[in-house]
Amino acid sequence: MSDESGSRTRKPAGAAVMQPQVTAAIRAAAFEELAEAGYGKLSMEAVARRAGVSKPTLYRRWSSKEELVTALISEVAIDAADSPDTGTLRGDIRAFLEFSAHALTNPLVARIIPDLLAQAVRVPALREVMQSGIGRSRRAKVAQILHRAIARGELPETLNIELALDFLGAPLFLRVMLGGDPTTPTYLDQLTDMLLTAFGATTP
Structure with missing residues (x-):
């Protein structure tokens, strides 16, 4: 009893x-x-x-460790993709780049990401969560920056959103992988200007 x-x-x-x-x-x-x-x-x-x-x-x-890693990586990566809303495209892109640059240069992140990308080639579940669970979810969040700018008239409605998202993420990642520092204000300012030009932005 x-x-x-x-x-x-x-x-x-x-x-x-x-x-x-x-x-x-x-x-x-x-x-x-x-x-x-x-x-x-x-x-x-x-x-x-x-x-x-x-x-x-x-x-x-x-x-399993596979389930543990994919769950935690998905949670952290997607949460970190929240897109800033500063009211202007320039401000949004600059804020996004700065946040992303500091995230990528975090000592733990800088050691984990290359290893996970390499392992994803051999582990299907890990590859799936990197491509779909993380990649697509993150891109959908970051795309909000571009959609807001189109609605404000700062970007052309014909902008290739998918290609623009590649442009937003690739330079920082490549710079980190090659040992460069993507966090300096000058670099982030210049990258912001170049992205605005590439996207055909109408804002100064």
């Missing part, structure tokens, strides 16, 4: 993984392990140990 009563008052076995502090600890641990070991050598055991949680706690929420 007491056992039955106790079962009604106990929290569900998986409740701990839903606590914000536990989720935050696991997220931080997963990214640190990715940066240090890479996806290929990443293990659920190492993430749990670094996060200070039990393996069952981790496995109750994510059944």
